[in-house]
Amino acid sequence: MKLQLIKTIEVEATRPFNFDATFHKPDHFTSGDNYWEPGIRWQTMCWRGKQLGLKITNNSTANRPGILVNIYYNKPLAEDFINSCVNEITHRFNLDLDLSDFNRIFCNEKILGPIIRQWKGMRPGHPGSLYEYIIIGILLQNATIRRSINMFQSLLEQYGKLIEFDNKKLWCFWPPGKLKKVSQENLRALKLGYRAKSIKCIDDYFADNKIDEFELRQKTIAVQRSELLKLYGVGPATAWYLLFDVFHNWAFFDHISPWEQKIYSKLFFNRNPANPVPAEKLLQYFERYGEYKQLAVHYIWEDLWWKRKNEHIPWLEELIRI
DNA sequence: CATCAGGGCCCTG
């Protein structure tokens, strides 16, 4: 399906703003739903049931940071649809985030200071909806990266849509409810294993409107967490990712998985991965970043993955087991 | 060839 350019919108970002560190996260696994090169991100987006193509371009001038969003579709789009879509993009990528406090407090901190100076204006965030992120989160569970990518790709090819815009062919996520008539066995045939049940349950849950992402955004983190844990297939690890990436809680840090523990141990304590610092002690260490502890670790984490793009880091390669 | 952990979670006892 080839899409046409329907609308171009300028969106401002708060300053300081770093386009590439915001729109490309080297630690997120590459999937067929987006493509990045410096200054441009092509991204598919399923918004209110419509499967759109987006070309997001850096549009920053010296004193006016921002992006240009080209929206591609096969029909004209209503004004309020476009506005809501752009608001959602602003939200998901945190274009209106005020980082001044964070920058001021930590710009001279030993580890974080230099990283903040290098990546000043980087935002956390995730391009997907809550539904989409949960699906991906489930695919990440108890699997190697390669396997997660394979499972995601199979799902996209079965239930997503391949769209072409601006000379890019990218897969777009399906809307919630798409799996209504799909059986667990169908999903298992895609080699999802026991995750088939979780994904089926999640799709039903969203299709039946038992959860509202936008209402949940307004709730306290305690409510958000308990609502997420009610979902079949979502446990503490997946909830932790969601609370940061989807619900934008910068202070929440309650979970460290074994592979992350090893990387943190090396980064913060230069400890051999075979002998990592206990997770409890790491969490205690992150307390120094107070209200911004997860944002702080995100900066340090992303910095590491950007380094990996440019230099070989043997100890890291051994830990991530792609 | 077998065995086993892996970007967890659910269920059982």
Add this chain to the structure above:
DNA sequence: CAGGGCCCTGAT
């Protein structure tokens, strides 16, 4: 609250 089982892969 600890521990077994789960799908499938690739490493050993």
